[in-house]
Amino acid sequence: MALEIYQIVILISIGALVGISISFIGQTGLGIVLPIILLFTGDVFLAIAINLLNDLITSTTVSIGYLRKREFKIRSDIFIIIIIGIVTTFFGVYILMTTPLGSIYGWFIPIFIMCLGIVFLKRGFPTYESVKTMAQNIARKTVKKGRNEEERAEINKKFTEQLVSGSDSIKGFISRGSRMYYILAIGFGLFIGINSGLFGASSGLVFVLALVIIYGYPLKKGVGTALILSIIISLCTFSFYQIFGLTIEGHLFFNFELSFYLAIGSIISGSIASTYVQKLSAKTMGRAVGLVIFVLGGLSLTFYFIT
Template sequence: MAVVVGVLTGSITSLIGASGVMIIVPILTMFFHVSIHNAIGTSLFVDVIASLTVSYSYFKKGNIDLKSGIWIALTSIIGAQFGASWANKMGAANLSAVFGIVMILAGFSLLRKGFQTEDDSSKPIGRFLNFNKEYQKIIAALLIGLGIGILSGLFGAGGGVMILLALTVLMSFPLHKAIGTSTMIMAITALSSTIGYASRGNIDLVIGSFIAAGAVIGGIVGSKFANNMIEKTLQKVVGIFFMAMGVIMAAIVIIKSVNIH
């Protein structure tokens, strides 16, 4: 089952640049009975391998903006360490509940983007922020990276969905280049967060290795088909999936809380 989860994770990462944490964390906590902290640490470990595989495939197609990606990754590393430190101080129930909410919001964002018309998508926020000068773009990339890093370390998200939204909405990236750049940044950010979780012993290397093996397969196959996929349809499906998983995780926390009291 772990390998199958990995294949699904690699496929999702390659097709929309989303972090595998959205799939791995709920499955590890619900079916493998792994603690939320270990589940997040393990998901980050898998994210590093899956993202490197996918980003290399996109790089070969010329769909990575190295310049912007490096600036974002620079501060995301710092933010990831803060996030990982704060996550370790949060209770498992609180972390699960907040993670569920993040999943719902991320899913809603993807679903909304999938229903946008061409007129809507042609009006990016980045146009109003007016990043015309090089130093403005660099500052924006550094601030975006810091925020993404904190979210990555806190929720183990590797920043996938947040990076993708930031690149497409704030920085007006074409979708394919946004996905390629997102996975490259995600690999770097997830590595920083993984180190933070590993130092606290919150990674299951056995399960993680099986999932990672499947993620490599899914990432390679998914990347080959990515350019032929209809992005909006995929965004709708994955958005609904994320929202459903988020609701399930939040519901489990509520049920456990009611049973305890």
């Protein structure tokens, strides 16, 4: 499809917002990319595939800074989550393309995106502090209620020290191989797979929470590692959309022009934002993006019912 100048400007601008979004704790560009691609093409599967590809490109760009600082650590035991996620994603994409579920996405996705926009308008982007609080709240729920206040306070103290630790030694407070360990790992893996397969999200924030809560990663090292895992899940899910698109729908879900101009904005803003992310106001940026998401979602919904 031949793009007009104004469409190119919009795509580069949307891509720039995605770069900033992913720089804040790996937040996916799902809510920003999907509605604009829906407006341009009306194809939900193409919109999801393009978002996955753009998340893949942007996560790779943003992760370079973390790789240079060695703010990552790949361990063999974290692959239980990624394997479960990939398998779940495979079946999610297959079900989406072979059942009537895909037919409701034309109106469901815009409504979902509008709700996401409202959340961003209210809370802004996730930050290190907000993710730390979120992880602490989830972690506390894994502690047995029978423990006394002193034990709880000690666990909270250790968890806080773990989050800000710069050490290479990583040890979670959930025992490796315990029942809770496997329940959380399987739960996070399934959630990531559904999130990626059905909605096209790279799940960077979910990976961060899993690494911090289950495996005891310090927050910055968790973000760097989560970006690498996001690259893997985005690549696999994008590949599944192409494979099933070719075998079931008879064509690939890919558009070079749309992907190219989105990538330009994402790479430039992702490179800059990943360097200066701590100096930006997450609440202000998040609210601005939230407003854009809400408006785009509303336009997509209107366009769906008109056409």
